[in-house]
Amino acid sequence: MIRDLYNVRWRPAEGGSTPLTDEEEQRARAVLFSELGNEIADRGWVRFPAYSPEERRRLVDVAHRLSAHWGQQVFVEAEDRCALRLCLAGHTTQPPVPM
Structure with a gap:
């Protein structure tokens, strides 16, 4: 059975990355701005x-x-x-990591 593949991109060689289109890059940054901004507003810091x-x-x-x-x-x-780690002033020191 032969299957047609649509919207498939070639993967780069190991160690490379697939660049985002301009639209994908804008959407990714908008989502990060919103989600990380909300987390920083709530806690003062976020790890990503x-x-x-x-x-x-x-x-x-x-x-x-x-x-x-x-x-x-x-x-x-x-x-x-x-x-x-993105953080506001006063939250710049990292909290202790539980062992």
Whole structure:
């Protein structure tokens, strides 16, 4: 049986990433702005995974947009190689990690 595949993209070689279209990038940043902004407003900080340089740049841009929107600095800290932490002043020190 032969199946037709629609809207399928070739995957890049290992270690590469699939770039988003401009529309997908705008939607991704809008969702991050809303969801991460709500979490930061509630807790003062949020942790979010960022596995590639593109994802890290996206989160840094969202932090700058939130800073401009609120008129208050949103800091970006690298927690480890795979996660960034966005936080407001006063929440810049990381909480102790339970063992």
